[in-house]
Amino acid sequence: MGWLKxxxxxxxxxxxxxxxxxxxxxxxxxGPLGLAPGKGVMFDTTLKLLLDExxxxxxxxxxxxxxNGTIDLGQSTWLSRYYMNDEDYWLQVHTTGxxxxxxxxxILFNYLSYVTISSEAxxxxxxxxxxxxxxxxxxxxxxxxxxxxxxxxxxxxxxxMSEQVTSPEATYSVEHRSMLYARDxxxxxxxxxxxxxxxxxxxxxxxxxxxxxxxLYTTDLTTL
Numbered sequence: 001m002g003w004l005k006x007x008x009x010x011x012x013x014x015x016x017x018x019x020x021x022x023x024x025x026x027x028x029x030x031g032p033l034g035l036a037p038g039k040g041v042m043f044d045t046t047l048k049l050l051l052d053e054x055x056x057x058x059x060x061x062x063x064x065x066x067x068n069g070t071i072d073l074g075q076s077t078w079l080s081r082y083y084m085n086d087e088d089y090w091l092q093v094h095t096t097g098x099x100x101x102x103x104x105x106x107i108l109f110n111y112l113s114y115v116t117i118s119s120e121a122x123x124x125x126x127x128x129x130x131x132x133x134x135x136x137x138x139x140x141x142x143x144x145x146x147x148x149x150x151x152x153x154x155x156x157x158x159x160x161m162s163e164q165v166t167s168p169e170a171t172y173s174v175e176h177r178s179m180l181y182a183r184d185x186x187x188x189x190x191x192x193x194x195x196x197x198x199x200x201x202x203x204x205x206x207x208x209x210x211x212x213x214x215x216l217y218t219t220d221l222t223t224l
Contacts, residue, residue, distance in 0.1 A: 032101070033103065035068070035080070035082050036065065037065050037067055037167065037168060039223055041064075042063075042221065042224055043059050043108075044220045047220055051185075051187075051190075054186060056143075056212060057192065057212055062224070063084040063085065063089060065084060066083050066085045066168070068082045069081040070099060070165075071162065073161075080092070089108065089111075090111070091109070103218055106216040106217070106218060106221070108214055109211040112210040114210075115208050117208055126208050127158070127198050133158070133179050135147065140194055145192075145194045146183060147179070148182050149180055150179075159179065159180075160175070161178060162175055172202050174199050178195060178196060178197040180193060180194070182194070190215045193211075195210070
């Protein structure tokens with residue numbers, strides 16, 4: 001499968017081993033769709049009505065971007081992540097070509113939870129072999145989601161990705177070990193995603209974040 005299918009949730013991105021990609025790219029001041037820290041984002045007011053009873057993702061009012069992260073997946077394929085001042089929300093934009101190049105998909109995520117992990121035993125229990133993360137299906141709040149990455153019959157490994165984050169206060173890297181689940185909503189080209197990510201920052205702090213996302217069209221948002 002190609003890189004587009006990987007990013008659309010049909011195949012896991014491959015872990016990065018190429019040393020030429022360990023250095024941070026020269027990031028553009030403005031990313032895809034004109035998004036950048038300090039910019040505002042407004043969502044189409046009809047989205048709430050359209051998505052009512054189709055998803056539990058909350059569509060916010062206008063938001064301001066606090067920071068952005070970039071994940072280089074190779075082969076001129078990028079993930080740009082935009083974290084809002086309201087820490088409940090973040091956007092992910094998949095592009096090909098340049099970082100601010102051809103937009104292939106947009107997903108709005110809500111953070112469901114974010115917990116710091118203090119021990120290896122806790123990590124194994126919450127996101128390791130003793131957890132349900134990585135199994136072919138995962139049920140959250142009574143809703144069943146299907147694993148998008150990995151073809152094993154049983155539990156599969158989390159996928160490694162490296163994110164370079166820029167905020168008004170600092171630039172730093174975050175190492176992710178992630179697993180993506182999804183389900184159809186019954187709406188055309190709108191899927192709901194459940195993303196688990198074990199994150200390690202430059203200080204070695206490890207946390208587990210869980211996010212719920214919904215596919216957006218580029219016309220669903222306006223950059224201010």
